[in-house]
Amino acid sequence: MKIEYIPLQVHGDERGSLIALEETKNIPFNIKRIYYMFNTQQGIRRGFHAHKELIQVAISVKGSCKFLLDDGIDKVNITLDDPALGVLINPMVWHEMYEYSEDCVLMVIASDSYDESDYIRNYEDFIKLV
Template sequence: MMIKRIKLPKIEDRRGNLSVLEKDILPFEFKRVYYLYDVPSGASRGGHAHREQSEFLIALSGSFDVLIHDGTKKQTYTLNKPDEGLLIPNGYWRELDNFSSGGICLVLASAVFVEADYIRDFAEFLQFKK
């Protein structure tokens, strides 16, 4: 799997829009859902990679940046649409920052929380990528 933006179906209606996330949209079945909110200005989240787990991030409200490092180069993705998400497979370092006021990040994860799956030291991550 590669890092990939995925557009979600959007049903437009004068009463408000609706987006749907069904099991065939993601390349994994999610086992955990969590969300980040009330992130203070200037604060950063993430700062880790996963050995096995993959994730799909959606900006439900507002915006934020996702810095991705593949062990060689880095790229920044801005998420700011509730009908588009970012697929992050295992083996990528991620940092989330520049949260707008009211920014909410929804995360669908392929696994339940297991601390041993996290790589929280960047030097260790670079060794993992070799």
């Protein structure tokens, strides 16, 4: 499985840094939803699903966490720990997030609004579909 990272341009000076996120420019789709996770307790894994059509970019804006990405053939583990780097999560990629640092804020940018019918929450069902 090829992991596609999204490099984000940092603008800044002695006052600090800024990253702008723009749909169809550095985010490769129209943005319909943004959400973020924080205060995730130690030892907790999140995710455990794939999407039929949704495309997402995950960015650890603070701290770090690890991802398991699985396309039904290959499984890859990555660490997100750079606020200037996102990872693209395409449709039909099972994903789990784990080993959150205490200060982790994980932001996810999505191509569509929440739609429960787009989720595949059972791994066996996911494998049958891919």
